[in-house]
Amino acid sequence: MELFGIALTTLALFVSFGFMVGVLFGFFGMGGSFLVTPALLVMGYPARVAVGSGMAFVFGTAVIATLKHHDLGQVDYKLGGLMIVGTSVGIELGRIGVFYLEDLGLASGVIGVTYVVLLGGIGLFVTRNALTNDGEDDSGGHHDGADDEIDPDAIPDIAKKIQSYRVPPMMTIAGGIQVSLWMVLGVAFATGLLSGFLGVGGGFIRMPAMFYLIGVPVPVAVGTDLFEIVFSGGIGSFLYGMEGGVDLSIVAPLLAGSALGARIGSAATGIVDESDIKVYFGLMLLGGSVAVAFQQAGDYFAIEVLNTVGFVLILLSAFMVSGAVIYSTIATVRERSNVSAASPD
Amino acid sequence: MIDLAAYSPAVQAGALVGAVLLEAIVLYVGYGALERVATPVVERIKHA
Numbered sequence: 001m002e003l004f005g006i007a008l009t010t011l012a013l014f015v016s017f018g019f020m021v022g023v024l025f026g027f028f029g030m031g032g033s034f035l036v037t038p039a040l041l042v043m044g045y046p047a048r049v050a051v052g053s054g055m056a057f058v059f060g061t062a063v064i065a066t067l068k069h070h071d072l073g074q075v076d077y078k079l080g081g082l083m084i085v086g087t088s089v090g091i092e093l094g095r096i097g098v099f100y101l102e103d104l105g106l107a108s109g110v111i112g113v114t115y116v117v118l119l120g121g122i123g124l125f126v127t128r129n130a131l132t133n134d135g136e137d138d139s140g141g142h143h144d145g146a147d148d149e150i151d152p153d154a155i156p157d158i159a160k161k162i163q164s165y166r167v168p169p170m171m172t173i174a175g176g177i178q179v180s181l182w183m184v185l186g187v188a189f190a191t192g193l194l195s196g197f198l199g200v201g202g203g204f205i206r207m208p209a210m211f212y213l214i215g216v217p218v219p220v221a222v223g224t225d226l227f228e229i230v231f232s233g234g235i236g237s238f239l240y241g242m243e244g245g246v247d248l249s250i251v252a253p254l255l256a257g258s259a260l261g262a263r264i265g266s267a268a269t270g271i272v273d274e275s276d277i278k279v280y281f282g283l284m285l286l287g288g289s290v291a292v293a294f295q296q297a298g299d300y301f302a303i304e305v306l307n308t309v310g311f312v313l314i315l316l317s318a319f320m321v322s323g324a325v326i327y328s329t330i331a332t333v334r335e336r337s338n339v340s341a342a343s344p345d
Numbered sequence: 346m347i348d349l350a351a352y353s354p355a356v357q358a359g360a361l362v363g364a365v366l367l368e369a370i371v372l373y374v375g376y377g378a379l380e381r382v383a384t385p386v387v388e389r390i391k392h393a
Contacts, residue, residue: 056362056365059362059365059366059369060365060368060369061369063370063373064369067373234362234366237358237362237365238358238359238362240358241357241358241359241361241362242354242357242358243354246358246361248361248364248365251365252365255365255368255369255372256372259369259372259373260376
């Protein structure tokens with residue numbers, strides 16, 4: 001049975017997967033969209049459709065998130081406008097790179113390997129960080145972390161050194177902070193290149209880069225990053241759409257699921273302690289990395305079962321972590337209800 | 346039904362981006378309204 005030209009089972013799969021990604025994005029504030037393009041690659045979509053549809057999904061998700069942050073006054077539109085310029089150039093170069101590699105027949109392979117390295121690297125970093133902190137609070141990547149005070153000791157020396165270079169022209173951003181225009185454009189270009197090449201929002205790199213390399217306060221970095229993703233995602237979707245790379249039958253159900261999941265994930269941040277879940281997040285990224293590696297090996301050695309293993313692994317990774325978030329939320333709410341019911345009033 | 350295939354790639358791509366934007370705004374407003382309705386119900390269940 002089909003709906004809008006797409007099988008009902010596939011539709012349900014996309015809505016469910018979008019929901020899981022939305023829960024992760026809403027809870028951790030980043031990283032959820034990183035799973036979409038690899039999942040589409042694993043499902044056998046061509047590289048340009050996987051990257052283009054992934055980017056259109058990121059665009060829709062960013063629109064919803066930016067509307068929320070606008071209400072909180074956490075968007076610096078001047079900084080965002082400048083970052084759009086640098087990012088647009090980067091995206092165009094990244095997109096040209098994808099189409100060039102596609103002509104050579106190397107696109108899926110190179111994008112897949114880049115994903116394995118990036119997901120694996122970030123996954124190892126997050127897991128190691130979560131295990132060494134062993135429950136200590138860490139504001140990185142948390143939605144509510146946007147409101148935390150910045151501890152100067154938490155900024156690495158290399159970042160302080162980079163921030164100390166004051167290459168003119170300088171500009172003033174939210175909070176009266178002076179930053180170099182070149183640093184803003186450089187960060188925007190580098191993350192735009194990654195967005196165009198991998199079909200991701202780039203927030204998992206741009207947000208820390210804005211904080212560490214430019215010195216933008218975290219709340220403004222989060223809001224401005226999302227505003228910027230609206231444009232970079234929109235431009236990227238348009239460019240890929242012109243080449244037939246955006247499939248609305250993929251994007252629409254993913255977005256419908258993620259919009260609901262993001263609300264639940266955002267609400268969960270006020271209930272569940274992120275440090276309890278963070279290790280699962282790192283393991284999920286590692287799972288995604290292994291899944292894409294399986295798919296690459298399956299393509300290379302022409303072993304179909306490896307593709308299936310990769311697909312199941314990527315779904316299980318997302319399901320495990322989003323399930324852990326929802327389970328912890330329900331358990332915490334029940335616990336609090338029991339405590340309030342037991343205490344005399 | 347509008348046949349987008351008759352238009353240039355730029356118009357088709359613009360229509361795709363517009364459709365995603367429209368869906369995002371509808372979902373933001375729709376789920377926002379649902380949340381406003383559901384929150385008091387959940388609170389009542391929690392404190393029942």
